[in-house]
Amino acid sequence: xxxxxxxxxxxxxxxxxxxxLTRLTLVDIVAPARPEFGGTVETVAADLTARGAAEKLIAxxxxxxxxxxxxxxxxxxxxxxxxxxVNLDGTRDLLEAIRKTKxxxxxxxxxxxxxxxxxxxxxxxxxxxxxxxxxxxxGAQKAASELLxxxxxxxxxxxxxxxxxxxxxxxxxxxxxxxxxxxxxxxREPLAGVEAMLPVSDGVRHxxxxxxxxxGFLLHAAALTRQQLGNRINLAMPGVSCTVGEQIAALxxxxxxxxxxxxxxxxxxxxxxxxxxxxxxxxAQRALSLGFKxxxxxxDIVRAHIEDELGGKVS
Amino acid sequence: xxxxxxxxxxxxxxxxxxxxLTRLTLVDIVAPARPEFGGTVETVAADLTARGAAEKLIAxxxxxxxxxxxxxxxxxxxxxxxxxxVNLDGTRDLLEAIRKTKxxxxxxxxxxxxxxxxxxxxxxxxxxxxxxxxxxxxGAQKAASELLxxxxxxxxxxxxxxxxxxxxxxxxxxxxxxxxxxxxxxxREPLAGVEAMLPVSDGVRHxxxxxxxxxGFLLHAAALTRQQLGNRINLAMPGVSCTVGEQIAALxxxxxxxxxxxxxxxxxxxxxxxxxxxxxxxxAQRALSLGFKxxxxxxDIVRAHIEDELGGKVS
Numbered sequence: 360x361x362x363x364x365x366x367x368x369x370x371x372x373x374x375x376x377x378x379x380l381t382r383l384t385l386v387d388i389v390a391p392a393r394p395e396f397g398g399t400v401e402t403v404a405a406d407l408t409a410r411g412a413a414e415k416l417i418a419x420x421x422x423x424x425x426x427x428x429x430x431x432x433x434x435x436x437x438x439x440x441x442x443x444x445v446n447l448d449g450t451r452d453l454l455e456a457i458r459k460t461k462x463x464x465x466x467x468x469x470x471x472x473x474x475x476x477x478x479x480x481x482x483x484x485x486x487x488x489x490x491x492x493x494x495x496x497x498g499a500q501k502a503a504s505e506l507l508x509x510x511x512x513x514x515x516x517x518x519x520x521x522x523x524x525x526x527x528x529x530x531x532x533x534x535x536x537x538x539x540x541x542x543x544x545x546x547r548e549p550l551a552g553v554e555a556m557l558p559v560s561d562g563v564r565h566x567x568x569x570x571x572x573x574x575g576f577l578l579h580a581a582a583l584t585r586q587q588l589g590n591r592i593n594l595a596m597p598g599v600s601c602t603v604g605e606q607i608a609a610l611x612x613x614x615x616x617x618x619x620x621x622x623x624x625x626x627x628x629x630x631x632x633x634x635x636x637x638x639x640x641x642x643a644q645r646a647l648s649l650g651f652k653x654x655x656x657x658x659d660i661v662r663a664h665i666e667d668e669l670g671g672k673v674s
Numbered sequence: 675x676x677x678x679x680x681x682x683x684x685x686x687x688x689x690x691x692x693x694x695l696t697r698l699t700l701v702d703i704v705a706p707a708r709p710e711f712g713g714t715v716e717t718v719a720a721d722l723t724a725r726g727a728a729e730k731l732i733a734x735x736x737x738x739x740x741x742x743x744x745x746x747x748x749x750x751x752x753x754x755x756x757x758x759x760v761n762l763d764g765t766r767d768l769l770e771a772i773r774k775t776k777x778x779x780x781x782x783x784x785x786x787x788x789x790x791x792x793x794x795x796x797x798x799x800x801x802x803x804x805x806x807x808x809x810x811x812x813g814a815q816k817a818a819s820e821l822l823x824x825x826x827x828x829x830x831x832x833x834x835x836x837x838x839x840x841x842x843x844x845x846x847x848x849x850x851x852x853x854x855x856x857x858x859x860x861x862r863e864p865l866a867g868v869e870a871m872l873p874v875s876d877g878v879r880h881x882x883x884x885x886x887x888x889x890g891f892l893l894h895a896a897a898l899t900r901q902q903l904g905n906r907i908n909l910a911m912p913g914v915s916c917t918v919g920e921q922i923a924a925l926x927x928x929x930x931x932x933x934x935x936x937x938x939x940x941x942x943x944x945x946x947x948x949x950x951x952x953x954x955x956x957x958a959q960r961a962l963s964l965g966f967k968x969x970x971x972x973x974d975i976v977r978a979h980i981e982d983e984l985g986g987k988v989s
């Protein structure tokens with residue numbers, strides 16, 4: 360989803376880091392849709408974990424690589440081997456392919472996750488120097504990948520940056536089975552005139568950034584230099600920290616009480632248990648001082664969804 | 675060195691975690707010396723990175739595995755591929771072999787290192803929840819291995835514990851080329867009647883534990899339960915934090931001024947640069963509260979060396 364939105368933005372801008380964009384290579388496990396673009400576009404269906412796949416993908420020596428590929432949290436927990444194969448070995452294969460390519464030092468923007476943190480965490484917010492104690496295999500794979508990326512960066516095989524993305528909200532499309540799905544669902548479905556289930560209490564706090572902000576993070580990261588970053592290249596991203604109750608209140612202010620009335624409270628013990636281990640908020644001080652920007656109010660997140668996905672209209 | 679001392683201690687105790695020790699398998703890249711021991715002893719020369727080596731080693735399902743193997747810091751920095759192969763893949767192979775063995779859940783005690791930390795670090799001491807930002811490939815490999823160990827522990831494939839060992843001082847034997855070598859050299863050589871070079875200023879602070887304490891950490895770790903540890907199984911170990919000047923003063927108090935006079939100050943810019951990035955002290959609060967014990971005064975470290983290595987005599 361973020362890859363698709365990033366592509367749309369790149370095509371619209373026609374530039375990256377102030378330089379005209381001439382060539383786009385889009386890679387996914389199934390061939391991505393081909394965007395309308397003046398320059399060269401290649402769409403590739405590839406399994407990054409296949410032997411030699413990474414070498415082939417970087418043969419044209421792209422200046423910037425956005426590495427967003429991965430198996431999601433739930434699947435990495437269910438399928439232990441697949442999670443390590445895709446999320447850790449797949450990342451390492453890419454880094455190794457870059458290291459082994461002569462006269463090549465691309466910018467690598469890696470999407471990590473706040474799943475690298477695990478409870479107990481400081482309620483006043485996770486500082487930038489807080490340790491990584493993931494409570495999922497997904498989080499462990501992302502955290503280990505961050506360490507590799509930082510070492511390859513330090514050794515100057517590449518210019519790396521890792522972004523610990525907060526939960527992306529409002530995620531467009533159909534409801535999915537992710538434990539975090541309801542954070543988007545309770546906004547997206549009511550705005551579309553559909554009922555949504557809320558499995559946790561109104562007091563649950565979490566941090567959110569819109570898809571628009573996530574794309575902004577990736578582009579801003581691509582522009583940061585080695586001099587600006589130093590060796591500590593893995594950064595918690597900013598976002599709006601708010602409770603579910605505050606999410607709902609913001610929805611009400613933007614779309615009215617009839618929309619809010621479509622949220623049904625149906626407690627789900629399993630979701631409650633999973634969500635309890637998640638980080639509630641990050642201070643993200645370094646990211647903010649490096650110029651990363653997110654929404655500051657959940658109303659802006661609701662409005663971004665209405666503008667970007669609903670053509671400005673609410674059902 | 676620690677493996678040899680751990681073996682000697684295990685053989686002397688004849689027990690581990692209060693249970694009689696019946697079988698010892700000693701593994702190194704060259705076959706270790708065979709200790710005098712009443713039970714079964716197997717000495718194995720094996721390359722842990724060879725395909726199937728880990729499976730073979732754990733075929734007899736040992737209750738406790740002390741994983742101390744690794745390529746040292748300097749070599750991992752010089753030989754990038756070898757460092758990752760031995761320190762990361764070697765560890766992962768062992769964890770995978772354990773995961774794939776049916777009805778088997780051993781205790782795995784892993785020797786990590788304070789090299790997982792990197793400057794800048796809080797001068798008042800690194801707290802237990804401080805992030806890992808290694809400035810060597812060795813440190814990155816140890817930190818990534820810690821994450822894997824914690825995930826395999828959380829998934830209950832094994833009972834893991836990782837120990838971030840401080841610098842072991844006084845390291846017995848010949849001087850080596852490690853940048854940290856002088857911390858031991860300025861004590862060991864003068865006590866043996868030999869001159870020693872000091873490449874840094876007297877104000878350099880570092881944390882030390884004796885080989886005796888390091889063995890104590892490993893045995894104490896083997897006895898800790900899953901209930902005591904929870905999910906945060908990677909722990910900074912305690913030690914004596916002192917300056918080089920304080921080390922020398924302690925040596926003087928134990929062995930007199932003639933011994934101290936054998937230390938020659940020969941500044942070495944490269945060593946100074948490397949040492950500047952190292953952590954000066956850890957608070958090690960969790961380790962202390964879990965009962966790990968180290969010396970509290972550098973004099974005790976000097977005396978431990980005289981007792982354990984010099985038969986109580988000073989040249």
